[in-house]
Amino acid sequence: MHISVNVDGVTYADEVEPRLLLVHYLRERLGKTGTVVGCDTGNCGACTVHLDGHSVKSCQMFAVQANGHEITTIEGLARDGKLHPVQEAFRTNHALQCGFCTPGMIMQAIDLLADEPDPDDETVRKGLEGNLCRCTGYQNIVRAVQDAAQRMKPGAGPKIEQHSDEHVTAKQPVGGE
Amino acid sequence: MTATAEPEVGKARLRKEDARLITGQTRWTDNIQLTGMLHMAVLRSPVAHARIRNIDCSRATAMPGVAVVLTGEDFAAEQGSLPCAWPITEDMKSPPAPALAVDQVNFAGEAVALVIADSPYRAADALAEIDVDYDELPVVLDLEEALRDTDLVHPDLGTNKCATWVFDSAEAGSGTNVEDEISSAEVVIERTFRQQRLIPSFMEPRSVVVDPSAGMFTIWSATQIPHILRWMLSAVTGIAEHKIRVIAPDVGGGFGGKLQVTPEELLCLLVARRMGRPVKWTESRTESMLSGHHGRDQIQKITLSARRDGTVTGLKVELLADMGAYLRLVTPGIPILGAFMFNAIYKFPAYRFVCTNVFTNKVPTDAYRGAGRPEATFAIERMMDELAVELGMDPMKIREMNWIKHEEFPFNTVAGLTYDSGNYEAATARAMELFGYDDLREEQARRRADGSAVQLGIGISTYTEMCGLAPSRVLGALRYGAGGWETASIRMLPTGKVEVITGTSPHGQGHETVWSQIVADRLGVPFEDVEVLHGDTASSHKGMDSYGSRSLAVGGTALVHAADKVLAKARTLAAHMMECDEADVEFASGSFSVRGTSTARTLSDVVLAAHVAHDLPEGMEPGMDADATFDPDNFSFPHGTHLCATEVDTETGVVKIRSYVAVDDVGTVVNPLIVDGQVHGGLAQGIAQALYEEAVHDEMGTLTTATFADYLVPSAADLPAFLTARTSTPATSNPLGAKGVGEAGTIASTPAVVNSVLDAVRHLGVRDIEMPLSPERVWTALQGRKADDAGEVAAGGLGSIDAQGGQS
Numbered sequence: 001m002h003i004s005v006n007v008d009g010v011t012y013a014d015e016v017e018p019r020l021l022l023v024h025y026l027r028e029r030l031g032k033t034g035t036v037v038g039c040d041t042g043n044c045g046a047c048t049v050h051l052d053g054h055s056v057k058s059c060q061m062f063a064v065q066a067n068g069h070e071i072t073t074i075e076g077l078a079r080d081g082k083l084h085p086v087q088e089a090f091r092t093n094h095a096l097q098c099g100f101c102t103p104g105m106i107m108q109a110i111d112l113l114a115d116e117p118d119p120d121d122e123t124v125r126k127g128l129e130g131n132l133c134r135c136t137g138y139q140n141i142v143r144a145v146q147d148a149a150q151r152m153k154p155g156a157g158p159k160i161e162q163h164s165d166e167h168v169t170a171k172q173p174v175g176g177e
Numbered sequence: 178m179t180a181t182a183e184p185e186v187g188k189a190r191l192r193k194e195d196a197r198l199i200t201g202q203t204r205w206t207d208n209i210q211l212t213g214m215l216h217m218a219v220l221r222s223p224v225a226h227a228r229i230r231n232i233d234c235s236r237a238t239a240m241p242g243v244a245v246v247l248t249g250e251d252f253a254a255e256q257g258s259l260p261c262a263w264p265i266t267e268d269m270k271s272p273p274a275p276a277l278a279v280d281q282v283n284f285a286g287e288a289v290a291l292v293i294a295d296s297p298y299r300a301a302d303a304l305a306e307i308d309v310d311y312d313e314l315p316v317v318l319d320l321e322e323a324l325r326d327t328d329l330v331h332p333d334l335g336t337n338k339c340a341t342w343v344f345d346s347a348e349a350g351s352g353t354n355v356e357d358e359i360s361s362a363e364v365v366i367e368r369t370f371r372q373q374r375l376i377p378s379f380m381e382p383r384s385v386v387v388d389p390s391a392g393m394f395t396i397w398s399a400t401q402i403p404h405i406l407r408w409m410l411s412a413v414t415g416i417a418e419h420k421i422r423v424i425a426p427d428v429g430g431g432f433g434g435k436l437q438v439t440p441e442e443l444l445c446l447l448v449a450r451r452m453g454r455p456v457k458w459t460e461s462r463t464e465s466m467l468s469g470h471h472g473r474d475q476i477q478k479i480t481l482s483a484r485r486d487g488t489v490t491g492l493k494v495e496l497l498a499d500m501g502a503y504l505r506l507v508t509p510g511i512p513i514l515g516a517f518m519f520n521a522i523y524k525f526p527a528y529r530f531v532c533t534n535v536f537t538n539k540v541p542t543d544a545y546r547g548a549g550r551p552e553a554t555f556a557i558e559r560m561m562d563e564l565a566v567e568l569g570m571d572p573m574k575i576r577e578m579n580w581i582k583h584e585e586f587p588f589n590t591v592a593g594l595t596y597d598s599g600n601y602e603a604a605t606a607r608a609m610e611l612f613g614y615d616d617l618r619e620e621q622a623r624r625r626a627d628g629s630a631v632q633l634g635i636g637i638s639t640y641t642e643m644c645g646l647a648p649s650r651v652l653g654a655l656r657y658g659a660g661g662w663e664t665a666s667i668r669m670l671p672t673g674k675v676e677v678i679t680g681t682s683p684h685g686q687g688h689e690t691v692w693s694q695i696v697a698d699r700l701g702v703p704f705e706d707v708e709v710l711h712g713d714t715a716s717s718h719k720g721m722d723s724y725g726s727r728s729l730a731v732g733g734t735a736l737v738h739a740a741d742k743v744l745a746k747a748r749t750l751a752a753h754m755m756e757c758d759e760a761d762v763e764f765a766s767g768s769f770s771v772r773g774t775s776t777a778r779t780l781s782d783v784v785l786a787a788h789v790a791h792d793l794p795e796g797m798e799p800g801m802d803a804d805a806t807f808d809p810d811n812f813s814f815p816h817g818t819h820l821c822a823t824e825v826d827t828e829t830g831v832v833k834i835r836s837y838v839a840v841d842d843v844g845t846v847v848n849p850l851i852v853d854g855q856v857h858g859g860l861a862q863g864i865a866q867a868l869y870e871e872a873v874h875d876e877m878g879t880l881t882t883a884t885f886a887d888y889l890v891p892s893a894a895d896l897p898a899f900l901t902a903r904t905s906t907p908a909t910s911n912p913l914g915a916k917g918v919g920e921a922g923t924i925a926s927t928p929a930v931v932n933s934v935l936d937a938v939r940h941l942g943v944r945d946i947e948m949p950l951s952p953e954r955v956w957t958a959l960q961g962r963k964a965d966d967a968g969e970v971a972a973g974g975l976g977s978i979d980a981q982g983g984q985s
Contacts, residue, residue, distance in 0.1 A: 019298070033208035034201015036429075038380050039462035043885035046380060074201035083199070091195040094850045097858060098685030099198030100380040100429030106199065125893040132885065134380050134430050135685050137857030137922075138893035 003067040007032060008076025016063045022056075023047045025063035026073060034075040034103050038132070045131030048104035049073045055111035057104075057130075074103035077110075085151040086110050086144070095144035097135035105131050109145045118149050185694040185704060186913075189850040192690040193709075197427075204426040206384035206399045211455040214386070215244055217448055218300035219441065219458070220290040220307050221467060222282035225318075225538040225878025226330070227311035229280050232290055237306040242299035244452065246307065247291045249279035252447055257413045259503070260438055262405075262658035263510035265534075269340035272331040272536075274503040276440035276447075282311070283330055283502035284538050285879050286467030288440050293448055293456065316538045316878040320476055320497040323535050330502060330536040339500050339534035340509060344516050344592065346528040352591035355482075355527040358491030362482030366563050372552045373948050374474040374499070374872040376466050376882075377545045378890050379684075381429020383469060384459040385442050387449035394449065397424045398442055401431040402722040403682055405659065407714050409438040409506070410446060425712035428684035432862070433544030434469055435684065436724045437506050441468075466883040471872050472545020474499035475512060477556045479519075487568055487575045491527040492591075494519045494556070498534050501541035508541055509534050510657060514549030514643075514725075517592040521557045522601055522641045522816060523579040528591040538878045544724060546862055546923045550642045558638045558928035566939065572932070573605070573614070576639050587909075594643065596814045598906040599842060601639060608818040608840040611900055617822055625940055630828050632941075633835070636821040636933025640925040644917040645813035645910070646725030662808035663732035664719050667696065667739045669801035671788040673781030675700065675707045680720015681732035682712045686919065687851045688728060694847055695733055695913070699740035700780060701767025719806075726917030729847065730813045734911040738805035747783045747801060753794045754778050754786060813908045813916040817841035819860075821929040825937040830956030832868060832934055834897040841921050842904045845914035849903075852918050856901050859922020865891050866923075867930035871949050889949075 004013045007030060016025060026032040026049070037059055038046030047059040050072040077084040086109050089095070096102040105128065112119065112127035119127065124142045133141060197203055234246035249256075252275075259274040278289045290307050294300035315328040323330070323337040330337055346352030359365055386397040394416060400406050403423040411418035428435065441458050449456040460468075475498045482491040498512040516530045547554075561579075565572040581588045583600040590596060614635070621633040646652075647661030668676040677692050693707040710716045721727075744764060751769035752759040761772045770777035783801070786792070790799035822835045839856055846852050869889040873882050882888040889895075907914025927948070934950050935943065938959060946958045 017298070024298075027208075028210075031210075032201075033205070034203065036203075036205060036207075036381070038382065039885045041462070041884045041886045044380065044462070074199075078200060087199040090199050091191055094192065094854050096195060096198055097687070097854055098380065098428065098430040099194070099203065100205070102198050103201050121898065125896075129892045129894040132380065132890050132892060134378055134432070134862075134890065135858045136854060137859075137861035137899065138896055139857045139899055140854060142893060142898070 001064050003064055005066045006070045008071070008073055018062065018064055020063045021059055022061040022063045022066050023058035026058060032073050032075055035073045036100060036103060038100065043132065044101070045108060046101050046104040048107040048131065050107055050111065055108050074106060077106070084110070086113070086148040089144040089148035089151060093140045093144035093147055095136060095140040101131060101133045105133060105141060109148065112145065113149055113152060117153070119146065185698040186845070186847050188694065188848065190690055190694055190704065190848055192687050192851070193693060194687060194689050205381060205429060206386055206397045206426055207459045209386045209397055209457070211386065211388055214455040214457055215293050215295065215452060216297045216300045217445060217456050217458040218292045218294070218297065218304050219288045219464065220292070220304050221464065222278065222285055222287045222289050224282065224311050224313055225285040225316045226314040227282050228314065229278060229282065229289065230310040230312050233308040234290065237292060237303040240299065240303040240306060242295040243303045244293045244295065246303065247293065247448070249275060249277040249289065252277050253279050255414070255447060256443065259440060259443065260409045260413060260506060261504035261508060263507045264656055265342050265509045265513055266340045269509060270334045270336065270338070271504050272334055276443040284540050286540055287502070288444070288468070291444060291448065293452065318537055318539065318874060318878055320499055320535050320537065323537055324533070330538055337536045339504070339536055342513055342516070342532045344530040346591045349593050351589070351593045352525070353527040355491040355493045355529040358527040359480060359482045359493065362490055363485045364483045364564070364567060366481045366560065366567055368479050368560060368563055370477045370479065370556055370559060371947055372473040372475040372477065372555065374542070375472045375545055375866060375870050376872050376888055377432045377434025377469065377472060378888070379430035379432055379434050382460045382462060382465050383435065383439065383441065384457070385445040386455060386457045387445045388455040389449040389453060393420055393422060394446060395422045395424065396442070396446060397426055399428050399435060400425050401428065401435040401682055401684055401724055403712050403714055404680060404720045404722055406438055406442065410443060413443060414446060423714045425682050431684045432546040433472065433548055433724060436544045437470055462885060463883045466888060467880055468540065470505050470543035471501065471540050472542060473552060474542050475552050477552065479556050479560055481560045481564060483564055485568065487564070487570055487578055489523055489525050489579050492520055492525045494530045496532040498532055499539065499542055500534050500536050501539045502536065503541045505541045505543045508543045510655070511542065511544060511549045512552070513655065515553035517594050517643060518550050518553035519557050520591050521554065522581055522639060524581060525591045539874055540880065546859070547920045548725065550920065551863065551866070551924045551927055554638065554640045554642065554924050555928045558640065558932065562637070562932045562935070572637050576637065577605070580639065595811060596641070597811060597909040599641065599814060599816050600904060600906050601816060603904045604816065604840045604842050605639060605818040607902055607904055608820050608838050611840070611902060612820040612836065612838040614820065630826060632825050632827055632937040634823045634825060634933040634935065634937025636823070636929040636931065636936060638819040638925045638929035638932070640819070641814050641816035642921060642924045643812040643814055644726035644920060645730030645809055646727045647812060648810060649808050659721065660808065661721060661731065662806050663721055663727065663735045664804065664806040665732060665735040665739045666804045667743050667802060669743060669784040671785055673702070673706065673784055675702055677707060677709045677736065678717045679709060679711045679732055679736065680717055680722065681728040682720065682722040683728065684723065686723065686728060687848070691729065691847050691851060692733070692736055695736055696740055699737060700743065701765070702780065726919040729913065729915045730908065730911050730917050731807060731809055733913050733915060735805050735807040737912050738807055739803045742803035742805060743801055746803070747780055749794060750787055750797065751778050751783050754783065809910055811910040813844065813910055815841060815843045815916040815918065815921045817921065817925060819925040819929040821933040823930065823933040823937055825934055825955060827938065827941065827959055830952035830954070830959065832950055832955060834864065834930065836900065837897055838900045839922065839925065840902045840904060841918070842906055843918040843921060844905060844908040844916035846903065846905070847913070847915065853901055855918045856922045857899055859920060860899055860926045861891060861896055863923040863926030864896065864930055866927045867948055867950060869895065869949050
């Protein structure tokens with residue numbers, strides 16, 4: 001089948017088998033290996049990407065279902081060489097160890113923050129329930145998401161950085177306010 | 178070159194590794210695509226024990242895209258036997274372990290055929306077209322049943338008993354005779370615990386790529402042990418070791434689960450050799466759970482003797498350990514790693530440990546985070562609570578009166594180890610304070626008096642462990658097939674930048690960051706100027722890799738020694754350059770100076786002088802590189818006090834962790850951010866054993882928990898926030914003072930949680946609940962107090978396995 005998909009700002013037109021999973025299309029055909037596969041049952045969330053701004057597990061979708069849609073992966077988050085605030089918060093809060101779950105965890109966290117701009121501990125934990133991490137015990141992930149929420153608030157951070165912060169958050173394809 | 182402004186050791190440096198991991202610029206093995214690459218898919222046995230009568234590959238071979246279909250017969254002459262490096266006794270029974278089953282399968286999940294195709298999808302399609310006829314054999318699953326030898330896993334061995342390993346303090350001269358202590362004791366407590374089977378569940382599924390081009394086999398693998406893998410693959414296949422290069426690129430977690438020489442690594446190599454083309458295999462999660470090794474799975478019979486005043490006098494441990502169907506790399510040695518830890522921090526005069534390793538028709542077991550030590554810690558910490566209950570004493574009090582006092586270090590234990598340092602009083606005091614122990618005890622008393630539906634429990638674990646694996650002479654004495662040293666090299670580049678080559682193989686631990694900190698500190702160079710190379714046998718030609726919380730204590734020490742060699746040579750050259758006596762040269766902040774003068778040369782100047790070699794002292798070789806290999810004299814012994822408060826809903830059996838305090842003494846901390854992270858993750862895995870995870874085989878030997886929908890790796894919503902803190906008594910066995918932190922959280926936490934739950938419900942007549950403490954099991958145990966016929970269930974232990982759907 002013929003599909004046309006915009007991935008991280010680039011439009012791709014491809015012939016694909018109807019059974020090809022979206023995650024395999026991204027990894028094998030487009031070389032977008034930042035998105036990974038951690039399980040076969042949709043439990044681990046390592047493959048989470050955004051479809052038109054909302055998180056989906058790309059191992060639970062066929063590539064053909066993305067036809068005509070916009071996909072954002074972990075590789076498309078940074079803008080003008082600047083990390084997304086959630087990426088930055090994961091780094092500064094040591095919210096990753098092996099890093100395998102991290103792309104999916106970050107994509108899910110951005111989706112969560114779009115709905116819950118100032119989440120408490122429990123809201124973050126429930127919001128990330130579909131993403132498994134085996135390394136961190138989640139503590140620093142929860143902290144990172146809450147930290148990112150502060151970073152993404154309008155006017156957050158020192159004055160000197162406010163302009164650039166708004167500049168970044170305004171350009172986010174998803175999430176933010 | 179600028180000097181570092183403040184000490185690097187102890188600094189919460191953000192990780193160098195993260196830049197690529199948070200942006201998706203990673204190098205997982207499965208990302209690798211090579212021209213002409215073939216894909217391997219593995220057909221696995223659906224039955225646990227059977228003779229293979231026939232395999233019909235004709236339809237599969239004819240499928241589009243299929244290059245070849247291969248069976249065990251095709252490899253029988255060349256696959257040899259997968260290695261077991263730890264024959265724990267001279268008479269240990271060790272069955273042949275073919276990577277691809279030839280005429281018999283011994284566990285459900287064992288590889289029986291391979292499809293090699295041009296895409297993973299087409300390979301999977303063809304797998305479905307292979308027909309295998311099995312003649313099923315009786316399955317051996319239960320450990321005690323297996324010992325009767327009624328049915329045999331490996332008939333050629335004549336028994337299911339693999340080996341028996343004994344330590345006795347009277348024989349070893351490290352203590353008295355335990356039978357004497359037991360027979361003369363005022364109190365004897367006997368308990369049986371079951372360590373359920375666990376699945377390591379690293380997030381990155383295993384993956385292997387083998388490129389046979391250019392007269393060399395280049396192997397990328399999601400492994401913890403590139404060096405050991407290279408050695409073992411060479412030994413098994415006969416391919417010369419220097420014609421094998423192993424690369425562990427970014428590796429997504431291991432926890433012992435990737436401390437293995439896997440059937441698939443060997444098969445990919447053999448297929449690539451046969452086909453003359455690159456071959457890739459990446460497992461599905463279900464394949465991982467069906468065929469990657471499992472952990473734990475022991476039955477522990479523990480006898481503890483004591484005086485009425487609470488003083489312990491003897492400890493006898495009788496273990497049955499499930500090997501599964503084959504002996505993998507260190508399978509038989511895992512329970513032996515626990516042998517020295519049952520006595521823990523307590524001064525037992527007498528100790529005896531007997532472990533019987535048993536074959537069953539299940540997935541082989543091997544290392545999983547803690548490897549033998551969590552099992553030991555669970556048993557002893559449960560027993561200390563049992564003793565406290567028996568004597569009506571406070572469980573912390575009874576620990577305190579029996580533990581080694583801080584002024585008694587170094588302390589020779591009844592198990593024959595020498596604990597170099599520790600302060601159990603300090604860690605405990607800090608934990609009690611952070612936890613609010615007395616307030617919680619008051620609340621517990623109130624809830625009990627009120628008959629509240631939700632009861633409060635307090636659990637203690639005052640653990641220690643042995644890590645920093647390991648002194649080579651000790652490994653030799655334990656009949657392990659390799660050493661425990663580690664190696665490091667430092668290359669001083671002409672511009673003053675530094676390359677570090679380490680034999681450790683990180684897979685999430687942050688060695689690139691921490692090794693940079695160590696070198697920056699030692700050499701006075703900027704943190705950013707250090708690059709750490711690892712996980713490629715072409716650049717790092719030797720090493721013993723990463724496991725057993727060894728990397729910093731052993732590998733970090735090798736690095737310190739290498740840095741000291743660089744400095745020693747640089748000092749000589751600096752003296753030559755400054756035309757002074759070497760004894761007058763001082764080194765500080767990356768610069769050599771002549772004492773009492775303003776004459777100075779930076780390390781960078783000296784390195785350049787060594788590199789150009791225009792004017793060196795007589796006999797000095799050009800260059801400023803150094804290698805060092807460190808073999809520790811002793812293990813290291815992290816310890817700490819963990820306190821857990823749980824709320825147990827007596828109407829539903831649901832357990833909620835209300836607070837968890839972990840105070841750990843891991844010696845000197847190089848990077849507190851990373852140490853906290855290791856503790857958090859360790860706690861999560863230990864709590865998961867207590868409450869959530871269990872690999873279950875049904876009565877046919879089928880693993881019924883082979884997906885993440887069935888095997889309950891906890892999510893963020895299942896775990897509490899942890900309160901962590903540290904006390905520190907530096908290790909005396911290495912110059913860093915580091916003890917290791919990779920496994921401590923896992924080792925400590927399981928008994929803290931289980932003790933806590935039992936503390937909440939013990940007054941309701943519950944004496945034990947088998948792990949994992951699921952709502953169903955907790956609820957069932959609580960019903961036992963009412964229904965006479967459920968008495969066995971309430972009593973827990975082995976009697977409860979059948980009733981609770983375990984594997985007996």
